[in-house]
Amino acid sequence: YSMSQLAQNYLAARKIGLPIRMIPISHTNPIWMLVDRRVLALVKRIPFVGNSSFTRYNYRAWELADRYYSHAEMGDAFIVATPGRNWLYVADPEALIDIFRRRIDFPRCLELTVDGPQWKTQRKLTASCFNEPNNEIVWSETLLLAEDMLSYWTSKKSIDSVAHDTRTLSLHVLSRAGFGKSFKFQGHDERSEGNPSTSYKDSLQLILENCILIMALGPKFLERAWWLPRHLRNLSEACSSFQKYMTNQYEEEKRASSQGRGLADRNLMTSLIRASQDEATAGNTGLTESEIYGNMFVFNFAGHDTTAHTFTFAIFFLAANPQVQDWVHDEVRQVLGDRKSSEWHYNEDFPRLKRCLSIMLETLRLYTPVPVAKWTDQEAQQLKVGDKTVVIPPSTMVIPSYASVHTDPKYWGSDSLTWRPSRWINATESTTTEHDSEQLINPQRGTFLGWSEGSRDCPGRKFSQVEFVATIATLVQEWRFDPTTEPGESIDDARRRVSHQIETDSAPVLLLQMLHPERAPLVWSRR
Numbered sequence: 391y392s393m394s395q396l397a398q399n400y401l402a403a404r405k406i407g408l409p410i411r412m413i414p415i416s417h418t419n420p421i422w423m424l425v426d427r428r429v430l431a432l433v434k435r436i437p438f439v440g441n442s443s444f445t446r447y448n449y450r451a452w453e454l455a456d457r458y459y460s461h462a463e464m465g466d467a468f469i470v471a472t473p474g475r476n477w478l479y480v481a482d483p484e485a486l487i488d489i490f491r492r493r494i495d496f497p498r499c500l501e502l503t504v505d506g507p508q509w510k511t512q513r514k515l516t517a518s519c520f521n522e523p524n525n526e527i528v529w530s531e532t533l534l535l536a537e538d539m540l541s542y543w544t545s546k547k548s549i550d551s552v553a554h555d556t557r558t559l560s561l562h563v564l565s566r567a568g569f570g571k572s573f574k575f576q577g578h579d580e581r582s583e584g585n586p587s588t589s590y591k592d593s594l595q596l597i598l599e600n601c602i603l604i605m606a607l608g609p610k611f612l613e614r615a616w617w618l619p620r621h622l623r624n625l626s627e628a629c630s631s632f633q634k635y636m637t638n639q640y641e642e643e644k645r646a647s648s649q650g651r652g653l654a655d656r657n658l659m660t661s662l663i664r665a666s667q668d669e670a671t672a673g674n675t676g677l678t679e680s681e682i683y684g685n686m687f688v689f690n691f692a693g694h695d696t697t698a699h700t701f702t703f704a705i706f707f708l709a710a711n712p713q714v715q716d717w718v719h720d721e722v723r724q725v726l727g728d729r730k731s732s733e734w735h736y737n738e739d740f741p742r743l744k745r746c747l748s749i750m751l752e753t754l755r756l757y758t759p760v761p762v763a764k765w766t767d768q769e770a771q772q773l774k775v776g777d778k779t780v781v782i783p784p785s786t787m788v789i790p791s792y793a794s795v796h797t798d799p800k801y802w803g804s805d806s807l808t809w810r811p812s813r814w815i816n817a818t819e820s821t822t823t824e825h826d827s828e829q830l831i832n833p834q835r836g837t838f839l840g841w842s843e844g845s846r847d848c849p850g851r852k853f854s855q856v857e858f859v860a861t862i863a864t865l866v867q868e869w870r871f872d873p874t875t876e877p878g879e880s881i882d883d884a885r886r887r888v889s890h891q892i893e894t895d896s897a898p899v900l901l902l903q904m905l906h907p908e909r910a911p912l913v914w915s916r917r
């Protein structure tokens with residue numbers, strides 16, 4: 391059956407007229423996904439078979455290892471025919487912009503949020519909550535948390551919990567900027583077991599750690615199933631306690647607004663309630679209570695691991711590249727001097743910390759955490775790729791080749807595979823100070839898609855940038871960090887080991903992440 395499906399898909403792919411590669415197993419087959427890398431590592435050793443489309447394309451996220459090579463061989467678009475669907479990979483910047491623009495023609499394959507006209511209302515309201523007052527909250531809360539994280543890290547001989555601690559930081563920033571709830575940072579060894587049925591933070595943490603399970607089983611099922619194992623019952627308690635918290639917030643904001651005053655705090659939840667009520671007052675459709683809860687869940691889900699994984703990659707890249715640490719440190723000293731973080735100002739300081747931001751951009755360029763998959767759904771679609779127009783049949787996956795456009799030497803130069811944040815900075819004619827003459831470059835449209843593009847791009851882009859810049863500036867202002875050395879290893883060897891680990895031990899779990907960052911502990915020393 392599989393082979394006949396593959397043959398049919400191959401014939402359909404031939405009609406499109408683009409280069410084709412065939413793979414015998416669908417790379418999204420869940421059983422295959424459990425063993426794909428292990429099996430292929432064995433197959434690679436077999437002479438003649440070892441180097442084939444099967445070993446090259448038949449696993450999830452092969453794009454990361456392949457970078458721009460397949461597109462260099464086959465051009466800006468090619469098809470991988472599988473027994474499931476045909477997958478069209480596109481690396482032409484203009485065609486990509488066209489795909490992102492045509493939201494209806496190329497919908498997301500897996501919808502996290504709603505789509506259609508309902509989406510339009512929701513997006514308008516949700517986007518309005520990601521505003522400058524909220525970014526200011528992100529800035530000040532991140533500074534407090536990053537300061538505490540740094541104190542924790544520098545109080546230890548070495549740190550092997552970077553990934554864990556940056557997840558805590560990102561969760562706490564979300565709970566403050568999302569719901570108005572502040573929590574003190576607790577490092578990996580300081581964390582006490584909380585009670586998810588009474589604590590808002592513990593319930594949110596448990597929910598985010600298990601969101602796929604919750605989505606698969608459904609909160610209603612969990613609620614009714616008293617016979618489930620303890621862990622799942624805890625999860626159910628966390629869902630209801632979190633729901634209670636959201637209901638309280640909702641009622642409070644509604645009360646405040648019916649008395650003609652909004653809550654002073656412009657967090658995402660209160661802003662969303664307010665925006666929705668304004669919309670209803672103007673005679674348009676606002677959001678229902680459950681739509682507000684749904685959106686808050688999506689904000690948390692979408693803003694947690696994305697930022698935390700990016701932090702982990704960036705911190706390990708910095709540990710492996712001390713010269714880049716010095717380069718960012720220079721900027722932080724020029725912009726912030728000796729000022730304590732309580733005296734840093736979002737409006738004045740954040741826009742000047744361009745080198746700090748370039749660390750994030752360069753990390754996302756090479757390790758883009760969120761894969762975006764579109765498809766043609768039930769209709770055939772035309773797409774212009776270069777000077778050729780192709781007709782893509784229904785039910786074809788359409789994949790923006792991030793890993794290719796982000797590393798193609800055509801756009802990024804001959805060292806495109808090297809992590810070099812300074813590529814994002816251009817020095818222009820000097821303005822007031824030497825540092826302020828530096829500007830962030832604007833890459834050619836369609837060649838950098840870290841936060842996606844078009845009407846469904848990431849509304850949390852600036853939120854995540856503010857969080858990232860505030861953290862990096864805090865970490866490098868007075869301290870430097872290096873990998874610990876293993877017996878017989880020089881510090882340069884240790885740095886090479888960390889670079890190698892980033893390259894070879896990163897893969898998608900839910901999102902792309904470093905798989906075992908704890909294997910490379912870091913040590914902190916004062917500058």
Ligand code: HEM
Nearest residue numbers: 503692693696697700760762840841842848849850853854
């Ligand atoms: C490094 C950090 C981040 C990266 C790389 C990132 C990337 C992305 C990407 C690529 C998408 C589009 C996904 C798709 O089309 O399937 C997206 C969507 C989204 N992101 Fe982010 N994101 C980040 C941080 C955040 C944060 C901090 C928040 C919120 C606090 C957030 C909220 C959202 C939401 C709500 C969507 C869905 C938008 C819609 O469907 O209209 N993101 N993000």
